Amino acid sequence: MPQNNNIPLKCTAIGQFLYNNCSMLAEKTVEIQYSRQSELYSKYGEKGKKFSLQDCKYHIFYLGESICLCSKTLFLDYMQWVKVLMSNLGIHEKYLITNIEIIKEVISECASQGQITKEDISVVFEYLDAGLMAFKNEDTFSPSYIDKSTEYGELAGQYLDLLTEGQKKEASYLIFEILEEGASIKDIYLNIFQPSQYEVGRLWQTNKISVAKEHYITASTQNIMSQLYPRIMTQQKNGHTVIATCIGSELHELGIRMVADFFEMDGWDSYYLGANTPASSIIQMVKDTNAQLVIISATLSINVHKLKNLIEDLRRSKDLDDTKIMVGGHPFNIDPDLWEKVGADLSAPDAQQSMEVANELFE
Structure with missing residues (x-):
């Protein structure tokens, strides 16, 4: 441990x-x-x-x-x-x-x-x-997270433009049109939702959009993900269970929800708890579901101490000695040693790699 x-x-x-x-x-x-x-x-x-x-x-x-x-x-x-x-x-x-x-x-x-x-x-x-x-360093330039030279770059830009203009229905139509043309849900999550959400944060930071617009775009993407959810369910299960949550009152839930969906698509039974779930409830859920893995996300480094406290609570709990803990989010991407400092077992930079690392461990 x-x-x-x-x-x-x-x-x-x-x-x-x-x-x-x-x-x-x-x-x-x-x-x-x-x-x-x-x-x-x-x-x-x-x-x-x-x-x-x-x-x-x-x-x-x-x-x-x-x-x-x-x-x-x-x-x-x-x-x-x-x-x-x-x-x-x-x-x-x-x-x-x-x-x-x-x-x-x-x-x-x-x-x-x-x-x-x-x-x-x-x-x-x-x-x-x-x-x-x-x-x-006088450079305050902040490059876009959407690279239109990539396979899905133009579509990611189009998707974000629609939501920025308040056209949620049209943005949803675009996603389902891409699906019908052969894209996988994983492609859409990694190449459209993920870069567009990063870009939303950059646009707010550079004073291009308001907090209200940022929240609208995020909520719209979450709504579209809910529409996609029935398509990610798989009948083939691998016998593993994962609990996915974000720390404290963080409102940046979309990333950890994507992670939970990736595990679900890969045959895991996933339980997405979102934000504001008390530590005692998370621990009880781990016990009730016999989860082998708990994934905790923190987007703001100001909340890493809360994540660390939750890990300590999990470690002190009876009957959870074999439960593995994975962490992720921006702070862990910029400091590659941080996951060890908070006492986690694993860390990964995105949903795809989280799933790959976990599967490698449990194989």
Whole structure:
């Protein structure tokens, strides 16, 4: 059973300090920043200050998450994401740089008050300085996830265009037309739904679509997947059972639902639990179904600690010693060692490879 032995206790301690004091640290940081850069108030007003406070809390929480997991990669990925987002919102990066520099000051003050040690400070500064280095690269270009030179690229672009224009019925017709022409459901999932969902996230990040539009497109794709579900059922079962869920209150459920469907198509009995399922209910479902595999997804790195806690709950449960745990999602794709740090048995970057890795293990 994988153990989380490669995360130093000091990382967990300082990460926990940042979690617990996130609001206090963010409030001090924003007050100092608005006193030094007085033009912020005239530009963005009280509403802007509230957004600044919210953003600062995210910076500190992501910082704490990354340190807790000893994954500088997660924090660098987050900082690059924020840089692109702010650039496309027309907010000059100097404000974000100043914000990070003041966070360092505020945390240094905590050390002078004995709340944390100098060793803790060195760890925090290492991560923050690495984050600041990300801003030396002036490129904020974010390429499309839809490659129209590929076999299904044009169709993926057409599908997303229809949903962006609010034409859900036409998008559904397009998918069923592709099916009638010989494409498999796996082809559609991997080559149309997956890149179009990645592209939706990029369009929101670059301020091309609203949150409401992002949610509409995702909900529409989920609805079309529901229409396809009767076609993925297979009479030939392999005797294996999988539970698929995403962590906590994450709303990014589409990816893990695709994974569950791939397993179903391959002959597994799959139980897709979605989001907001309590750990106790997940554990009970594993026992009730005698599932050999549990797959847990996290899209946001800010939620990886919750995923880690769920794995620990599963490991402590009686009668689940032989149950294997697979993890996936964006954080695990950018940090290839993260799955071991959270105590999982397996990880894979997409639905197809998840199924292949699992089948190889259980053969």
